[in-house]
Amino acid sequence: MLFDAHLHISDEYNPLDENKAKELIENAEKNDIKYLVSNSTCIRSIDENIFLLKKYQSIICGIGMFPTEFKTEKDLQYIDVIKNKVLELKKEGYSNRMIIGEVGLDFKEEKSNKDLQQRALLEILKIAKENDLYLEIHSRFAVKQTMQILEQFGYNKIIMHWFLDSKKYIDRAVKLGYFITVGPKYLYDQNLMDNIKEVPKEQILFETDYPASVSGKICGPEAIKDIFDKYCKDFEIPKEDMQSILEKSFSKIFDPKT
Numbered sequence: 001m002l003f004d005a006h007l008h009i010s011d012e013y014n015p016l017d018e019n020k021a022k023e024l025i026e027n028a029e030k031n032d033i034k035y036l037v038s039n040s041t042c043i044r045s046i047d048e049n050i051f052l053l054k055k056y057q058s059i060i061c062g063i064g065m066f067p068t069e070f071k072t073e074k075d076l077q078y079i080d081v082i083k084n085k086v087l088e089l090k091k092e093g094y095s096n097r098m099i100i101g102e103v104g105l106d107f108k109e110e111k112s113n114k115d116l117q118q119r120a121l122l123e124i125l126k127i128a129k130e131n132d133l134y135l136e137i138h139s140r141f142a143v144k145q146t147m148q149i150l151e152q153f154g155y156n157k158i159i160m161h162w163f164l165d166s167k168k169y170i171d172r173a174v175k176l177g178y179f180i181t182v183g184p185k186y187l188y189d190q191n192l193m194d195n196i197k198e199v200p201k202e203q204i205l206f207e208t209d210y211p212a213s214v215s216g217k218i219c220g221p222e223a224i225k226d227i228f229d230k231y232c233k234d235f236e237i238p239k240e241d242m243q244s245i246l247e248k249s250f251s252k253i254f255d256p257k258t
């Protein structure tokens with residue numbers, strides 16, 4: 001079973017276009033991509049991804065806030081929004097089709113409020129733990145600090161997104177049992193092979209991060225097939241075997257009771 005472990009059908013730059021979303025979801029279905037984990041990055045996208053969750057069986061909803069949205073103290077109110085949306089969805093019976101994401105740290109911009117981002121991440125980790133949910137973690141220019149917070153907090157239901165450049169930390173993330181995503185960059189960058197090798201197959205997930213552009217190209221969820229094919233070929237694993245590993249990983253993340 002294939003699924004896209006991280007994309008954004010709605011995000012802070014792209015409000016939901018219902019027709020475009022329908023096309024994307026149907027196209028994924030045609031290509032046997034069974035589930036799409038649509039991560040939120042702002043308040044509007046949380047509501048739009050919840051709308052998609054309720055409309056389409058294949059959508060798994062990420063409730064989250066992009067780290068750079070935490071600019072001033074008053075932005076800490078977003079944490080309550082995340083908490084309330086999570087509780088609401090749980091009450092409505094969506095526990096098995098939700099996740100906390102996209103959250104984490106992003107120190108790329110000089111003016112980013114590093115202290116606030118770290119405080120927010122800690123609070124969001126508490127929400128995930130209280131509700132027994134996985135988190136999709138972003139760590140651009142802040143891998144060291146992100147790993148520090150995650151390790152100190154000690155909650156290991158973690159998916160590290162776009163993390164494979166950080167060779168130094170892969171080993172630690174693997175030991176802690178985190179899942180690590182392989183994205184479209186792998187299709188263009190042979191150097192990633194060395195890092196992917198460090199991750200056991202049981203901890204690998206595939207993602208497109210749609211609509212992010214990689215090597216000037218935007219990959220829709222159907223690209224999961226190309227990433228999956230390349231992985232099976234490079235690592236000499238029969239496709240059926242990798243499919244069943246992915247199925248097990250999926251159950252572990254979204255249906256821990258079975």
Ligand SMILES: [Zn+2]
Pocket residue numbers: 006007008039102209
């Ligand atoms: Zn993303």
